[in-house]
Amino acid sequence: MSTVQRFALSLALLALATVPVWVTGAYYVNVTSQILLYAVFALGLNVLVGYAGLVSLGHAGLFGIACYAVAYLLAAGFGHNLSILGALVIGLGGTALFAALSLRAAGIGFIMITLALGEILWGLAYRWISITNGDNGISVATRPAPFGLSLASASGFYYATFIVFLLALAAAAVFARSPLGAALRGTRDQPRRMNALGYHVWMTRFWACMFSGLLTCVAGILFVYYNQFISPQTLALTSSAEVLLMVISGGAGTLLGPIVGAALVVIVKNIVSAYIERWNLMLGAIFVAIVIFMPEGLVPGTARLWRMGWRVLRHRANDVAVADTAGPKS
Amino acid sequence: MTFWLLLTVNSITFGGLLFLLSAGFSLIFGLMRIPNLTHGSLFMLGAYFGATFTTGYAGVALNFWVAAIVSALLVAAFGGLIERLLLRRLPGEQLAQVLVTLGISFMIADLCLMGWGGDPMSVATPSRLEGFARLGQLVFPIYRLAVILLAVVVAIVLWLMLDRTRLGAIIRAGVDDPEMARVVGIRVSGLFTIVFALGAGLAGFAGMIGTPILSVYPGLDQDMLPLALVVVILGGTGSLLGSFVGSMIIGLIYNFGQALLPELAYFVLFLPMLLVLVLRPQGLFGRHIP
Numbered sequence: 168m169s170t171v172q173r174f175a176l177s178l179a180l181l182a183l184a185t186v187p188v189w190v191t192g193a194y195y196v197n198v199t200s201q202i203l204l205y206a207v208f209a210l211g212l213n214v215l216v217g218y219a220g221l222v223s224l225g226h227a228g229l230f231g232i233a234c235y236a237v238a239y240l241l242a243a244g245f246g247h248n249l250s251i252l253g254a255l256v257i258g259l260g261g262t263a264l265f266a267a268l269s270l271r272a273a274g275i276g277f278i279m280i281t282l283a284l285g286e287i288l289w290g291l292a293y294r295w296i297s298i299t300n301g302d303n304g305i306s307v308a309t310r311p312a313p314f315g316l317s318l319a320s321a322s323g324f325y326y327a328t329f330i331v332f333l334l335a336l337a338a339a340a341v342f343a344r345s346p347l348g349a350a351l352r353g354t355r356d357q358p359r360r361m362n363a364l365g366y367h368v369w370m371t372r373f374w375a376c377m378f379s380g381l382l383t384c385v386a387g388i389l390f391v392y393y394n395q396f397i398s399p400q401t402l403a404l405t406s407s408a409e410v411l412l413m414v415i416s417g418g419a420g421t422l423l424g425p426i427v428g429a430a431l432v433v434i435v436k437n438i439v440s441a442y443i444e445r446w447n448l449m450l451g452a453i454f455v456a457i458v459i460f461m462p463e464g465l466v467p468g469t470a471r472l473w474r475m476g477w478r479v480l481r482h483r484a485n486d487v488a489v490a491d492t493a494g495p496k497s
Numbered sequence: 498m499t500f501w502l503l504l505t506v507n508s509i510t511f512g513g514l515l516f517l518l519s520a521g522f523s524l525i526f527g528l529m530r531i532p533n534l535t536h537g538s539l540f541m542l543g544a545y546f547g548a549t550f551t552t553g554y555a556g557v558a559l560n561f562w563v564a565a566i567v568s569a570l571l572v573a574a575f576g577g578l579i580e581r582l583l584l585r586r587l588p589g590e591q592l593a594q595v596l597v598t599l600g601i602s603f604m605i606a607d608l609c610l611m612g613w614g615g616d617p618m619s620v621a622t623p624s625r626l627e628g629f630a631r632l633g634q635l636v637f638p639i640y641r642l643a644v645i646l647l648a649v650v651v652a653i654v655l656w657l658m659l660d661r662t663r664l665g666a667i668i669r670a671g672v673d674d675p676e677m678a679r680v681v682g683i684r685v686s687g688l689f690t691i692v693f694a695l696g697a698g699l700a701g702f703a704g705m706i707g708t709p710i711l712s713v714y715p716g717l718d719q720d721m722l723p724l725a726l727v728v729v730i731l732g733g734t735g736s737l738l739g740s741f742v743g744s745m746i747i748g749l750i751y752n753f754g755q756a757l758l759p760e761l762a763y764f765v766l767f768l769p770m771l772l773v774l775v776l777r778p779q780g781l782f783g784r785h786i787p
Contacts, residue, residue, distance in 0.1 A: 268774055283727055286723035294760055404722075445607055451599075459583070
């Protein structure tokens with residue numbers, strides 16, 4: 168990381184840490200909280216999409232399991248701490264089952280199985296009325312107060328979300344640099360070679376799923392406390408697709424990408440919803456446009472265009488040579 | 498007794514609808530190696546077109562079967578356009594193609610909501626097929642029997658087409674080994690459009706045929722797509738027989754589940770899928786896809 172990048176990063180973190188100070192109005196603080204909690208979700212999905220090369224279309228289901236677990240346990244009379252702990256255990260149990268089934272395939276098969284599993288979880292949330300209260304959803308009356316600090320206000324909740332976000336980002340960074348992260352990228356690019364080298368490809372992918380599920384469940388717990396409400400809509404395919412859009416638009420397989428993508432999608436969604444009702448139409452159109460015009464995502468795409476522009480400026484005198492060494496099209 | 502028998506007939510009818518839906522899905526998957534996530538939307542689009550034509554559009558109300566064929570043709574043309582204009586631009590990029598179909602499915606769902614509103618629409622059962630058939634003490638709704646018959650006829654026609662005609666041989670070659678098919682001079686990419694339009698048309702037809710039973714409402718696409726997915730995961734991709742058997746199994750499980758465990762009907766679908774994934778990941782009649 169260069170000095171400039173390091174400086175920009177610390178500036179961005181400083182700006183984020185002080186959002187409730189310089190942003191006036193609870194609405195905008197809440198939007199920033201949303202961005203951060205979706206960033207945690209997107210970082211979780213990115214572990215699979217970016218580093219493992221496994222595209223999941225069922226992650227909203229896992230997210231929803233954690234949400235419903237919190238709401239259900241709270242309604243059953245457990246305290247906040249026990250409910251959060253219980254939600255993590257239930258969520259990770261669900262993830263283990265999800266991973267065990269969907270890892271029967273890779274590539275397109277993985278997409279199909281995760282999609283089917285996600286839809287089944289959605290159907291369950293919708294129709295298993297004695298547990299989930301069906302379409303009416305479950306309300307969560309209060310937010311927790313860790314160490315006696317109230318999270319009821321917009322800024323209080325924002326600080327809690329920010330701390331969780333930092334932890335998640337650090338965990339994702341450590342994961343990406345760890346031997347497990349390197350092995351995972353290996354299984355993405357050369358599964359057979361990794362197998363021949365003695366790596367257990369399935370197990371590597373399984374642990375990646377579990378880590379991804381952990382971040383997803385953490386985001387789910389933040390989400391249910393943020394909205395203080397959970398309904399089957401949260402588990403719909405559109406939610407899975409929104410998070411996937413965050414990962415892909417920002418740039419899969421980077422740390423910064425999912426965060427930028429989360430910010431982009433949440434902001435566009437809030438702006439669009441304020442003016443027109445047709446968010447799903449926009450979501451679909453953005454999907455098609457990004458896939459066709461900027462398939463590698465906004466962050467790598469912009470970086471590529473930037474580098475290209477820089478190179479063209481530098482080599483304007485001998486751009487014939489540049490054209491010769493441009494390399495084969497990937 | 499009557500209850501169980503009627504439930505079985507309903508299940509097989511639903512299985513027949515699922516077959517019409519998933520046969521195209523399975524063929525598209527077999528040939529292009531992508532799950533076409535617009536398939537539920539095409540089903541819904543067929544149903545909306547059909548409902549509009551039968552109730553009357555621009556002063557012209559069509560006969561039920563004419564409306565079914567016209568909407569199937571319209572949806573087929575639409576599917577062909579999607580393939581030509583969008584999927585064609587992303588050759589060999591399966592992930593991108595899947596995401597494009599996902600994006601289109603959201604757009605179709607929202608546009609249908611804009612065009613037809615949020616209220617469910619229904620189509621009257623064609624008058625000749627109203628009422629019940631009696632067999633001793635048992636009664637069966639005629640329309641549902643007709644749907645079963647129709648599904649069987651379509652299955653036979655599809656099988657004859659795939660197994661006996663030149664086009665069928667070409668499609669099978671493309672499904673089995675696209676590279677070799679190209680080498681021997683088959684234009685596999687041109688085949689994509691034909692198969693995609695055929696699958697879309699079947700889905701649209703199924704949508705219209707299903708309207709007197711299911712009616713059409715926003716979210717129908719999201720109800721049908723997972724069923725098609727589960728059928729294909731169960732039966733195996735690219736196999737007509739697999740789609741047929743898978744559809745019947747899912748039709749039975751789904752309907753019996755809804756009657757016996759209404760809250761968990763969606764969840765019991767999961768059980769055959771779980772078994773197949775654990776014991777035979779390529780599906781009952783599928784071959785392993787690399």
